[in-house]
Amino acid sequence: MTYELLATPWGILAVGVAGLLALGFGALILWTSVYKHVICWRYLFGGWKAVVPLISALPAALGVFLLILVFAIMDGFAHETREMTRGTLADVIVDSHMEGLPYYDDFIRQVERIKGVETATPIIQTYAVARVKPHREMYPGVGLMVKPIVRPCQIIGIRAAEKVEMGRFKDYLLRQHSDRYPTDRLLDLPPEFRKTDPPHATCIAGIGLIGIPRAEEVFKPVKQGAGMQVLAFTVAGICLIALLFIWRVARRRLEGRSLSLGRGIVWGLTLWLVLLAAGAAADLLLTRFAAGGWGRTLVTYVFIAPAALAAIVALACTLAGPVYGIARWGTLKQKERPGWLVATAAGGLVVLVLGGAGMFWPVAEVEVQSKDVVDFPLLDYGDDLVVSTIPVTPKGAFETEIGGVPKVSSRALALVDTFKSKFWEADSTQVYVDFKVAQQMAGMEAQPATDDRPAVPARCSQVQIKIADPTQGRLIRDRIREAWRTFASEHRDIGILNLAFNTWEDQQKMILTVVEVEKNITALMLGLMFLGFGVLTALISYVMAYIKSRDVGILKALGARDAGVGSLFLGYGFIIGLIGTAIGLVAALLMLHYLDAIEIWVNQTLHIDVFPREMYYFESIPQHLSPLWCVCVCLGVLALSTLASTAGGLLAALKQPVETLRYE
Amino acid sequence: MSEIILEARDLAKDYWMGPSRLRVLQGVSLSVPRSEFLCILGPSGSGKSTLLHLLGLLDRPSVGRVIFEGEDAFAQPKRWRDRLRNQAIGFVFQFYYLMPDLTVLENTLLPAMIRTPLIRWPLARRAHRQRAVQVLEDLGMGHRLQHLPRELSGGERQRVAMARALVHEPRVLFADEPTGNLDSVTGGEIMRVLQGLNRKQGLTVVMVTHDERVAAQAHRVLHLADGRLLHDA
Numbered sequence: 085m086t087y088e089l090l091a092t093p094w095g096i097l098a099v100g101v102a103g104l105l106a107l108g109f110g111a112l113i114l115w116t117s118v119y120k121h122v123i124c125w126r127y128l129f130g131g132w133k134a135v136v137p138l139i140s141a142l143p144a145a146l147g148v149f150l151l152i153l154v155f156a157i158m159d160g161f162a163h164e165t166r167e168m169t170r171g172t173l174a175d176v177i178v179d180s181h182m183e184g185l186p187y188y189d190d191f192i193r194q195v196e197r198i199k200g201v202e203t204a205t206p207i208i209q210t211y212a213v214a215r216v217k218p219h220r221e222m223y224p225g226v227g228l229m230v231k232p233i234v235r236p237c238q239i240i241g242i243r244a245a246e247k248v249e250m251g252r253f254k255d256y257l258l259r260q261h262s263d264r265y266p267t268d269r270l271l272d273l274p275p276e277f278r279k280t281d282p283p284h285a286t287c288i289a290g291i292g293l294i295g296i297p298r299a300e301e302v303f304k305p306v307k308q309g310a311g312m313q314v315l316a317f318t319v320a321g322i323c324l325i326a327l328l329f330i331w332r333v334a335r336r337r338l339e340g341r342s343l344s345l346g347r348g349i350v351w352g353l354t355l356w357l358v359l360l361a362a363g364a365a366a367d368l369l370l371t372r373f374a375a376g377g378w379g380r381t382l383v384t385y386v387f388i389a390p391a392a393l394a395a396i397v398a399l400a401c402t403l404a405g406p407v408y409g410i411a412r413w414g415t416l417k418q419k420e421r422p423g424w425l426v427a428t429a430a431g432g433l434v435v436l437v438l439g440g441a442g443m444f445w446p447v448a449e450v451e452v453q454s455k456d457v458v459d460f461p462l463l464d465y466g467d468d469l470v471v472s473t474i475p476v477t478p479k480g481a482f483e484t485e486i487g488g489v490p491k492v493s494s495r496a497l498a499l500v501d502t503f504k505s506k507f508w509e510a511d512s513t514q515v516y517v518d519f520k521v522a523q524q525m526a527g528m529e530a531q532p533a534t535d536d537r538p539a540v541p542a543r544c545s546q547v548q549i550k551i552a553d554p555t556q557g558r559l560i561r562d563r564i565r566e567a568w569r570t571f572a573s574e575h576r577d578i579g580i581l582n583l584a585f586n587t588w589e590d591q592q593k594m595i596l597t598v599v600e601v602e603k604n605i606t607a608l609m610l611g612l613m614f615l616g617f618g619v620l621t622a623l624i625s626y627v628m629a630y631i632k633s634r635d636v637g638i639l640k641a642l643g644a645r646d647a648g649v650g651s652l653f654l655g656y657g658f659i660i661g662l663i664g665t666a667i668g669l670v671a672a673l674l675m676l677h678y679l680d681a682i683e684i685w686v687n688q689t690l691h692i693d694v695f696p697r698e699m700y701y702f703e704s705i706p707q708h709l710s711p712l713w714c715v716c717v718c719l720g721v722l723a724l725s726t727l728a729s730t731a732g733g734l735l736a737a738l739k740q741p742v743e744t745l746r747y748e
Numbered sequence: 749m750s751e752i753i754l755e756a757r758d759l760a761k762d763y764w765m766g767p768s769r770l771r772v773l774q775g776v777s778l779s780v781p782r783s784e785f786l787c788i789l790g791p792s793g794s795g796k797s798t799l800l801h802l803l804g805l806l807d808r809p810s811v812g813r814v815i816f817e818g819e820d821a822f823a824q825p826k827r828w829r830d831r832l833r834n835q836a837i838g839f840v841f842q843f844y845y846l847m848p849d850l851t852v853l854e855n856t857l858l859p860a861m862i863r864t865p866l867i868r869w870p871l872a873r874r875a876h877r878q879r880a881v882q883v884l885e886d887l888g889m890g891h892r893l894q895h896l897p898r899e900l901s902g903g904e905r906q907r908v909a910m911a912r913a914l915v916h917e918p919r920v921l922f923a924d925e926p927t928g929n930l931d932s933v934t935g936g937e938i939m940r941v942l943q944g945l946n947r948k949q950g951l952t953v954v955m956v957t958h959d960e961r962v963a964a965q966a967h968r969v970l971h972l973a974d975g976r977l978l979h980d981a
Contacts, residue, residue, distance in 0.1 A: 118869045119861035126849035638845045641806055642912075643834020644862045645827065742807045745845060746797065 117648060119639065124655045127628065140624045143617040144664025144721050145671065151610045151717045152672035152709075157679075158603040159713075160706030165599050168507035169592040171252035172514075174205075174548035176561050177591050178568070179584040182210065182476050184528050184543025186578055191571050192547060198567055200551050200560045203249050206544035208241030208522035212473035214515060216294050218462035233462065237293055238513050239471060241522020241544075244270040250548050256505040257288065259465070271518050273500050277466030280498070285521045287497035289469055291504040292512030295459040303451040461502060468496040471515055475527025478540045483527055493525045509595070519544075557587035614721065617664070618728040625657050625732030629739075636736045637744030650737030657729020661722045669718060673709075680704050752815075753952050754780040754803060754920060759812035761798050761975075772798050773975045776812070780920070783950040785943070787966035789957060795975040796956035797924055803954060804837055804922040805829045817919075834863050838913030842925035844905040846897040852908050853893040856880040859916045883911045887941065903934035910941060914951075921945070923955040927962055939965055 178185070178195075185191070188206040195204045214237040245268035248254045255261055260270055271286045463469060472494040475483040483491040497517060504511055523529045523542060533539035551560045565585045572578050589596060629636070639649050675682065683705060686692050695705050761773040772795045780786050790796045801807040803814060805821050814821045816836075821829055833839075846855045854861075860876040861869075884890055887907040897905055906926060913921055923942065927935030943965060945951045955966065963969045971978040 114867040115865045117862050118864050118866050119858060121866060122854060122861060123847070123849065634845065635847055635849075638847060639858075639862070640830075641804075641833065641839050641845070642859050642862055643830045643832075645830050648862075740807070742801050745806070745841065746801075 116651070117644070119644065120648065120652045120655055123635070123639075124652055124659065127632070127656055128659055136624065138663065140620055141660050141664035141667065143613070143620060144661055144725060145667035147610065147613045147617055148665050148668025148717055148721055149672045149675070150613070151607065152669065152714055153675055154606055154610060155603065155713055155717075156672070156676055156707045156709045157705060158599075158606055159710060160708040162596070162599040162603055163708040164706040165507070166589075166592075166596060167252075168505050168510075169595065170588050171256065172505050172507060172510045173588040173591060174250035175551045175554055175557050175588060176549040176564060177584075177586050177588065178547040178549070178564060179586065179591075180543075180545055180581055181584070182526075182545065183480055183581060184476075184478065184545065185547065185581065185583070186541040186543050187571075187575055188542075188544045188547060190575075191568070194567055194571055195547065195549060195564055198560065198563050200553065200556055200563070202550045202552050203246065204547055204549040205243055205246035205250060206519065207247075207546040207548055208239070208519060208526050208528060209545040210239050210473050210476070210522070210526040212237050212239045212471050212515070212525075214289070214293060215470040215472070216462050217468075217470075233296075235293055236513065237290075237471065237515050239473060239522050239525060240514055240516050241519040241526070242516055243519045244268060247516075247548075250550050252505075256503050257501045258291065258504055259501045271500060271516075273466065273498050277464075277498070277500065279466045279468075284468060284496050284498040285518060286500045287469055287471070288501040288503050288516040289463075289499060290511040290514045291459045291461065291502045292508060293515065294463045294469060294499065294502065295461040298458060298460045300458050300460075459504070463499050465499055465501070467499050469499055469515065470494060470496050471517075471525070473525050475525065477527060478531075478543070493527070495521065495525060497521075557589070561585050561587055614724055617721075618724045621657050621660055621725050621728035622731040624660070625653050625729035626735060627732075628656060629653050629732035629735040633736075633739055633744045636739050637741040640739075640741035641745060646737040649739075650733035653732035653736050654726055654729050656732065658722060658726045660729075661725025664725070665718045665721045668721075669714065676707055676709060679707060751782045752779045753782040753817055754954070755815040756799075756803060757813045757815065759799070759802055759809045759814070761795070761802060761807070762810040771810075771975060773802070773809075776972075776975075776977050778970060778977065780952060780954060782919075782952055783946065785946045785953045785955070785965075785967045787955050787957060787963040787969045788972055789960065789963040789969050790972035791958055794972045796958070796972055799972065800922050800924050800954065800956050804839060805833055806839075831863075834859055835916060836919045838916070838918035838921040840906070840909050840913050840921065840923040840926045842928040844897070844902075844909045844929075846905055846908055846912070848897055851894050851896060852884065852889060852900070853877070853880060855897065855908055856884055856911045856915050858912060880911070880915050883915050884908070887911050901934075902930050903937065906930060906934070906938055907941075910938070914945065918951070920952045920954060923953060925957055926955065927959065928957070935962070 185206075192204045192206065195201055213234060215232050215234050217232040248267040248270070254267065254270070257270070271288065273283050273286050472492050474490045475493050477483055485491050497515070503514065503516065517525075520529070523544070526545070528543040528545070530542040531540040549560075549564065551557065562585075568583060568585070572581070636649050639652075640646070683695055686694055756776055756778050759773055759776040760771060763770045763772060776799060778786075788796050788799060798807070802809050805814065805816070808822055813823075816832065821832070847858065850858070857876055857880050860872070860880070864872050864876070881890065881893065884893065884907075887910060889904060889907050889911060892900060892904065892908075897908070900908065906929075910926075921942075926942070927938050930938065939962060942953055942955070946953050953966075955962075957963055
């Protein structure tokens with residue numbers, strides 16, 4: 085979708101404008117005075133004051149993180165839903181509902197001549213009731229008490245070879261999805277499944293229709309070691325931040341007063357050992373507690389105990405003491421500080437080792453036993469599924485027996501395959517049968533003329549059409565509509581038919597709209613969070629400009645321009661936004677990358693089922709990351725933080741230097 | 749007769765205290781020849797700092813004109829005055845006014861950093877740094893380049909402030925009570941530096957003070973009382 089958008093003229097124009105803006109912004113940065121960069125940097129990262137912008141960047145980070153993460157997951161749901169619904173349909177559908185479309189083969193030939201249409205097929209679709217008599221042997225633990233299950237369903241009559249061309253129908257078949265099964269024989273019953281002679285007509289039924297969901301222990305492939313990767317990256321990040329602080333403080337205080345080399349090392353190591361011991365003990369207790377007892381075997385494939393994490397974080401943080409101590413080692417003159425170099429190298433090494441561990445930690449696919457919801461089929465292949473429907477006459481009335489009783493058309497259909505698209509609506513209702521069988525059941529077959537009525541041509545419910553370029557669906561749909569008008573004018577006996585010409589998206593509008601609306605509401609609600617961040621940034625910027633008003637006076641006395649000093653505070657807000665955006669973006673991308681591993685970890689460690697399979701019917705949490713959305717969110721936060729900091733910028737720009745320099 | 753570098757004509761400055769007007773300077777006219785060491789002497793509240801701020805183009809007069817090197821400064825755009833303060837004027841204040849987050853070297857480099865864009869800094873940095881280090885060494889601060897102002901004594905801070913005022917080789921140096929916050933020994937050292945710059949380099953110095961002993965070291969002393977100049981000493 086993103087790439088399609090980028091390929092349009094507007095997309096190219098937008099990318100061009102964005103590129104020019106980026107170049108302009110880069111040029112602006114390069115042509116601004118050096119003092120703004122230096123002072124802004126010092127305000128942000130001067131010693132422990134860096135805590136202030138980091139804290140104020142957290143709401144932005146949280147907002148970016150949530151917006152990208154939640155949107156990617158919701159977009160994943162929407163994307164999966166679209167794919168599932170699309171896979172069961174075709175690109176364009178001409179629907180005549182239950183009245184029936186006559187002369188469909190002629191119409192299809194006409195449609196196939198339209199530019200952009202690849203192929204088309206007729207479909208019969210009618211409502212019915214399915215009766216499933218479960219195999220006693222196949223339903224362990226229930227025995228003789230099993231009663232037949234009766235469910236509403238949809239009979240869909242297809243020409244198998246043509247239907248396969250339409251969407252992803254064959255991919256959804258549980259038995260015949262591979263290429264070794266010829267597409268024109270999907271509804272043929274293999275001899276090994278034959279239970280009656282002659283064999284019954286056949287069907288392919290949705291797994292949800294002939295099965296029941298059951299929670300079972302299943303073997304699932306998981307990535308062993310993914311949790312350790314997450315841990316290593318996390319700790320490397322924490323170490324990096326901790327070491328940057330220490331590096332800074334040690335540099336500032338090379339000639340300082342308080343901590344000596346020996347005391348720094350002793351204090352740091354002692355604190356580290358105490359925290360590590362406490363963390364290890366807590367780890368042991370918590371792990372056992374989480375496992376449910378002392379004798380239980382622990383599941384360790386992605387298990388990261390919270391206490392272990394805390395202990396390693398403590399290690400990262402308490403590196404401060406030794407590194408600080410080492411940094412002070414050596415002569416204290418400006419250009420001679422070997423300890424300083426050693427500390428920097430040691431700190432860098434720790435980060436590199438942990439980062440390397442994260443990158444190269446072996447990740448292997450292993451199978452683990454896990455609880456999952458599976459559809460347990462109540463019929464075996466070759467078993468009968470009894471489907472009953474009431475045929476509808478060409479005039480739209482139910483066919484009746486003598487005495488006005490509705491005529492029920494009932495067929496026992498041998499099951500040749502099961503169907504699972506993951507689209508519950510389809511999987512729990514649809515029964516695919518041969519086109520002619522369905523046509524007979526629905527009363528849509530050709531009827532010869534009798535004394536009291538003329539001959540009736542055979543009819544179908546739908547014509548499904550595959551087109552060459554799926555993005556041109558609406559254009560082709562309109563061409564097909566025009567073709568129908570011409571066709572109907574040539575066949576006067578058709579009369580006026582209430583046909584619906586839809587693309588697959590129009591056809592599934594309700595469900596797709598619901599998902600889209602949910603996605604947009606969530607994005608809007610999370611977006612409101614940014615208002616809080618904007619207010620916070622504005623306040624921090626204003627307070628900063630107020631506190632630093634003497635600096636403002638000094639800069640102006642030395643010739644800095646009003647706008648220049650004001651823009652210093654804009655840059656301050658921009659960098660806060662940039663920090664927040666970077667943290668949020670990296671965290672969201674990492675979270676998305678390790679989503680399944682984290683979900684399993686949360687499930688195993690905290691016993692919280694964040695993604696119940698029986699509710700969502702997906703094997704894993706769906707995700708679809710849009711680069712365009714990421715860019716929009718990041719640019720939005722940067723723009724907001726810069727805009728919000730105009731509060732401080734204006735205060736600084738309007739401040740008269742003598743106001744601040746006159747009084748001390 | 750020496751060339752006049754700075755001239756004030758009938759300067760007045762009003763401050764508004766709510767609805768009432770407070771005139772702190774009235775009818776001040778003076779001329780400063782190039783290379784002169786001028787001192788403006790007056791008691792606290794006489795308007796000395798206000799006059800210095802007007803002469804140094806930090807503030808706009810309510811009435812009158814300031815002529816800098818023949819140009820009416822307040823008839824020029826603000827950008828022109830900003831550039832003049834950055835390139836031709838140096839300030840030394842009683843309370844030093846160093847940027848607390850910058851090191852000694854960075855504080856001294858500040859005027860250069862204000863006028864140099866980031867893109868030119870890599871090429872210009874070395875020359876600016878050499879000049880700043882030279883000035884700091886001349887003022888005896890070469891060993892404190894990487895220190896923050898809070899790690900320095902009062903006298904050292906004032907030397908750094910002087911280095912910052914001198915690094916861009918200004919044509920006029922304005923000093924607002926430069927010794928007012930220092931002990932007599934350190935104050936004497938600062939005055940000797942100012943005198944040396946005036947004598948050896950011909951730097952024009954305009955200083956305000958309330959201390960007659962300090963004022964006595966100038967070429968010319970102007971007395972200011974209640975916002976009016978009294979006479980030349």
